[in-house]
Amino acid sequence: MPKTYENPVFAYRRSPDQDGPEARHPVVIVGAGLVGLAAAVDLAERGVRTVVLDDDETVSFGSRAICFSKRTLEICDRLGVGRQMLDKGITWNLGRVFFGEREVYSFDLLPESGHQFPAFVNLQQYYAEEWLVARAAATGLVDLRWRNRVTGVQARDDGVTLQIETPDGPYPLACDWLLAADGAKSFVRRELGLEFKGQVFKDRFLIADVVMQADFPTERWFWFDPPFHKGQSALLHKQPDDVWRIDLQLGWDADPEAEKRPEKVIPRLKAMLGEDARFDLEWISVYTFQCRRIDRFRHGRVFFVGDAAHQVSPFGARGGNGGIQDTDNLCWKLAYVLQGKAQESLLDSYDAERIPATDENILNSTRSTDFITPKNPASRAFRDAVLELSAEQPFARAWVNSGRLSKPAVLSDSPLSSGAGLGWTAPDAPVLRDGRADWLLPHLHEDFTLLIYADDETAVPEESVLETGDVPIRVLTVMLPQAARRAGALVDAEGLVAERLGLAPGQWLLFRPDQHACARGEMLDMAGVRAARDRALGRVERAAAAQRMVV
Amino acid sequence: MGRLNTLGRIAAPDELYEALLEAHRDLDEAESRKLDAKLILLLANHIGDAAIVREALDIARAGATTQTSPGSGTA
Ligand SMILES: Cc1cc2nc3c(=O)[nH]c(=O)nc-3n(C[C@H](O)[C@H](O)[C@H](O)COP(=O)(O)OP(=O)(O)OC[C@H]3O[C@@H](n4cnc5c(N)ncnc54)[C@H](O)[C@@H]3O)c2cc1C
Numbered sequence: 001m002p003k004t005y006e007n008p009v010f011a012y013r014r015s016p017d018q019d020g021p022e023a024r025h026p027v028v029i030v031g032a033g034l035v036g037l038a039a040a041v042d043l044a045e046r047g048v049r050t051v052v053l054d055d056d057e058t059v060s061f062g063s064r065a066i067c068f069s070k071r072t073l074e075i076c077d078r079l080g081v082g083r084q085m086l087d088k089g090i091t092w093n094l095g096r097v098f099f100g101e102r103e104v105y106s107f108d109l110l111p112e113s114g115h116q117f118p119a120f121v122n123l124q125q126y127y128a129e130e131w132l133v134a135r136a137a138a139t140g141l142v143d144l145r146w147r148n149r150v151t152g153v154q155a156r157d158d159g160v161t162l163q164i165e166t167p168d169g170p171y172p173l174a175c176d177w178l179l180a181a182d183g184a185k186s187f188v189r190r191e192l193g194l195e196f197k198g199q200v201f202k203d204r205f206l207i208a209d210v211v212m213q214a215d216f217p218t219e220r221w222f223w224f225d226p227p228f229h230k231g232q233s234a235l236l237h238k239q240p241d242d243v244w245r246i247d248l249q250l251g252w253d254a255d256p257e258a259e260k261r262p263e264k265v266i267p268r269l270k271a272m273l274g275e276d277a278r279f280d281l282e283w284i285s286v287y288t289f290q291c292r293r294i295d296r297f298r299h300g301r302v303f304f305v306g307d308a309a310h311q312v313s314p315f316g317a318r319g320g321n322g323g324i325q326d327t328d329n330l331c332w333k334l335a336y337v338l339q340g341k342a343q344e345s346l347l348d349s350y351d352a353e354r355i356p357a358t359d360e361n362i363l364n365s366t367r368s369t370d371f372i373t374p375k376n377p378a379s380r381a382f383r384d385a386v387l388e389l390s391a392e393q394p395f396a397r398a399w400v401n402s403g404r405l406s407k408p409a410v411l412s413d414s415p416l417s418s419g420a421g422l423g424w425t426a427p428d429a430p431v432l433r434d435g436r437a438d439w440l441l442p443h444l445h446e447d448f449t450l451l452i453y454a455d456d457e458t459a460v461p462e463e464s465v466l467e468t469g470d471v472p473i474r475v476l477t478v479m480l481p482q483a484a485r486r487a488g489a490l491v492d493a494e495g496l497v498a499e500r501l502g503l504a505p506g507q508w509l510l511f512r513p514d515q516h517a518c519a520r521g522e523m524l525d526m527a528g529v530r531a532a533r534d535r536a537l538g539r540v541e542r543a544a545a546a547q548r549m550v551v
Numbered sequence: 552m553g554r555l556n557t558l559g560r561i562a563a564p565d566e567l568y569e570a571l572l573e574a575h576r577d578l579d580e581a582e583s584r585k586l587d588a589k590l591i592l593l594l595a596n597h598i599g600d601a602a603i604v605r606e607a608l609d610i611a612r613a614g615a616t617t618q619t620s621p622g623s624g625t626a
């Protein structure tokens with residue numbers, strides 16, 4: 001049915017591993033979906049080779065993720081595809097909520113300027129995946145094996161062995177570390193006997209992608225009880241290629257097969273878009289949504305990422321965006337462990353950090369879905385009360401919940417932070433570099449970054465990279481606009497670095513490779529910075545010793 | 552220690568009670584529930600302090616007999 005996109009077909013290729021004795025690789029990733037691909041590129045960017053196995057021979061098919069958050073774009077920028085996503089994607093910041101015929105609420109997700117990326121772009125998931133496949137190939141470090149279906153998993157203390165089915169028959173493959181990125185129906189998860197616990201929402205949604213030329217603004221429009229779809233909800237979103245995403249709530253009793261037929265779908269869409277609207281159906285599916293996760297995401301040598309670890313309803317766009325944050329969190333840690341620069345125990349922090357973040361996603365998605373699909377007379381009464389009040393009573397508008405959209409996780413209780421009030425991702429800000437306009441975030445990508453906010457008085461280390469024999473700490477000096485120029489420094493021309501990061505001259509912040517802040521200080525003391533880095537690497541002993549030396 | 556004021560504060564409770572019942576006259580079950588819900592939302596917003604509303608919720612819930620609700624399943 002899709003007319004605007006033709007799925008590429010990636011050829012199956014026989015691997016030498018299929019001929020020799022059982023081969024062993026440091027890292028194998030099961031699943032070349034959005035999250036598995038992001039993991040492969042991330043690890044490659046950090047110099048780690050991976051083998052990626054996927055049972056299919058193409059990228060994702062039909063209507064899936066469309067809303068990619070600012071944080072995802074920032075991470076994808078580091079992975080080399082963020083610009084493409086921004087250029088092709090439909091930028092939006094504003095959401096509007098209607099009840100019946102009237103608008104009751106709107107929200108601006110990025111009310112300030114001075115960020116390289118918008119709050120969201122809408123882009124079909126297959127584009128993001130296609131570009132990640134190309135990126136993965138370009139790194140030369142990703143061995144992507146299509147039509148390789150994992151059919152067996154033996155996890156041991158020192159590694160994992162897989163059985164793989166291919167068009168040429170089966171072969172075994174061993175690895176030191178396994179990333180299970182095989183989606184919501186994860187085979188690896190089932191093989192390990194892990195329970196996927198949570199809630200299924202008793203409702204059905206028609207997801208229709210239609211091709212149409214229309215001039216609705218590029219905003220997220222959500223209706224409760226609209227005149228064209230009485231008693232249910234509806235969502236309208238613009239995608240590239242003149243494709244529009246329409247979600248229509250159908251109720252639990254709807255027959256999913258019947259609802260997918262064009263003779264059912266077209267009248268529903270005409271009621272919404274107008275009798276004369278001209279559109280072509282691109283893709284139709286009917287979904288039931290759930291919010292659930294496994295207890296722990298690390299099981300010895302196996303890590304679960306993305307939908308294999310957790311699943312949320314799409315209200316809030318926290319599925320794919322949450323999954324990308326999983327890999328952003330895990331990959332630098334795994335790379336340091338593989339390079340012998342961090343202890344294996346660092347990998348436990350993946351659970352410590354991503355489980356609370358996942359719970360936040362599940363909580364928000366559950367609350368939105370509960371609001372949209374009331375499950376008993378009491379929840380319906382409160383929902384309708386909020387909606388009816390919202391028309392006349394401004395206070396009630398903030399209670400209208402049509403989805404609280406994905407935000408970057410704040411790792412507030414992270415064991416890797418030195419001090420409270422940390423764990424947030426660096427906000428972006430415009431800067432000048434050698435007199436030219438630039439952004440702050442791309443300067444926080446590699447290893448650890450010590451950001452020093454400086455005026456003329458501030459003493460700054462002479463080297464641009466410290467600790468080269470260990471895990472490097474890169475020095476990034478950001479100068480007050482009026483300060484004298486220093487080589488390599490960024491200039492905070494608009495004062496937004498100081499404002500958004502809460503920095504005054506002389507103060508510093510330490511960022512981890514995933515751009516989360518892990519320490520800050522008033523005056524630069526290198527022992528303190530080193531201790532904070534060691535702590536963020538899970539080197540608790542060394543960090544404590546360094547801390548004692550400072551005292 | 553609670554901050555919810557549970558001392559008697561309404562001068563003529565019978566009148567207000569009557570008004571509450573009166574408001575529900577001729578309403579079906581769903582409309583009635585919705586009316587109560589609106590009232591709660593308006594008053595909660597007026598109080599402006601979620602902790603106080605939660606205290607009231609605890610008291611209100613304390614005497615209730617419960618049964619397992621059909622609601623949404625788990626899986
Ligand atoms: C209607 C809808 C709308 C959504 N909207 C959004 C949105 O706007 N924003 C957002 O962020 N998220 C959204 N999501 C969620 C998003 O699509 C998922 O979170 C995302 O696809 C998860 O990526 P993943 O890589 O973990 O899993 P998947 O994309 O499912 O990839 C899993 C991969 O593993 C492969 N695989 C499976 N089993 C095996 C095996 N045994 N051997 C080898 N390979 C295997 C599969 O072929 C597949 O390629 C939406 C989802 C739906 C359904």
